[in-house]
Amino acid sequence: MSNDMQEMRVVLIGKSGTGKSSTGNTLLGSKVFDAKLSFNAVTKECVEGRFVDHNKNLTYICVDTPGLFDSSDKLAETALKIQSSVTKHCHKPHAFLLVLEATRFNHEDCFTLSYLQMMFGKEICEHLIIVVTHGERFQSDDHFMKKLKENDPLWDFIKKCGGRVIRIENESNSKQTARENLEETIEKLSRNGKEVYSCKYLSTCSEALAESLANYKGPKDIDKQLQDIQEILKRKLPGCCCCYDNNL
Numbered sequence: 001m002s003n004d005m006q007e008m009r010v011v012l013i014g015k016s017g018t019g020k021s022s023t024g025n026t027l028l029g030s031k032v033f034d035a036k037l038s039f040n041a042v043t044k045e046c047v048e049g050r051f052v053d054h055n056k057n058l059t060y061i062c063v064d065t066p067g068l069f070d071s072s073d074k075l076a077e078t079a080l081k082i083q084s085s086v087t088k089h090c091h092k093p094h095a096f097l098l099v100l101e102a103t104r105f106n107h108e109d110c111f112t113l114s115y116l117q118m119m120f121g122k123e124i125c126e127h128l129i130i131v132v133t134h135g136e137r138f139q140s141d142d143h144f145m146k147k148l149k150e151n152d153p154l155w156d157f158i159k160k161c162g163g164r165v166i167r168i169e170n171e172s173n174s175k176q177t178a179r180e181n182l183e184e185t186i187e188k189l190s191r192n193g194k195e196v197y198s199c200k201y202l203s204t205c206s207e208a209l210a211e212s213l214a215n216y217k218g219p220k221d222i223d224k225q226l227q228d229i230q231e232i233l234k235r236k237l238p239g240c241c242c243c244y245d246n247n248l
């Protein structure tokens with residue numbers, strides 16, 4: 001590998017079954033991640049994949065993560081797993097791909113931004129790209145945007161996440177268009193790799209998650225679990241609330 005080989009670090013994030021692993025495979029151009037139709041989450045731990053693009057002198061490093069709201073999980077536990085794995089495999093990522101299946105967007109999804117901010121701070125918003133899979137369900141980009149705007153909670157959510165949204169099709173015979181679309185969006189967002197995510201409160205976020213997990217006493221709704229974490233964060237970071245999304 002030549003010394004001036006650049007890295008592009010990307011995290012795949014989202015609920016189980018939305019197409020995270022498939023999107024990672026499309027981006028890396030081969031079947032690196034296990035993608036399948038399943039009622040149970042397939043990716044239980046974070047997995048790393050790489051692709052070296054010799055033409056661009058660029059290595060894509062991609063981390064696939066467990067589903068965000070997998071039913072039996074404690075949210076703080078999943079959050080700590082995702083956070084520590086991202087720090088380990090994908091230090092200072094250029095982009096977080098938030099993978100969604102637009103037709104399945106529901107009440108639970110509205111909590112995603114709060115949840116992500118508790119893991120990665122508000123700084124994550126600058127580096128989020130919403131990737132809608134099953135892109136061929138939409139006849140054109142105009143049709144896609146029209147359908148997104150018709151769904152008020154989904155459109156509000158997209159705007160809060162910075163408004164960057166693309167559609168891709170992971171199951172088409174030629175995945176080249178989807179791949180190019182992903183690469184172009186990531187490279188534009190990161191200004192060709194110059195801008196990376198970082199958050200100076202990351203260790204405080206993990207302390208808050210660990211404290212909430214230690215206090216966890218049996219099943220609680222998503223909003224209740226997130227409120228607990230938020231309360232701890234507010235105490236640890238007075239005057240500097242990490243969680244700007246008010247869905248809680």
Ligand SMILES: Nc1nc2c(ncn2[C@@H]2O[C@H](COP(=O)(O)OP(=O)(O)O)[C@@H](O)[C@H]2O)c(=O)[nH]1
Pocket residue numbers: 014015016017018019020021022023034035036037038041042043133134135168169170171
């Ligand atoms: N038709 C279609 N199927 C997809 C697409 N993306 C993912 N899938 C399918 O959806 C299922 C779940 O995908 P997977 O990547 O395992 O989701 P994950 O749990 O988020 O990692 C698999 O059967 C995939 O083949 C897509 O863009 N189009």
Ligand SMILES: [Mg+2]
Pocket residue numbers: 020021022034035042043064
């Ligand atoms: Mg998966």
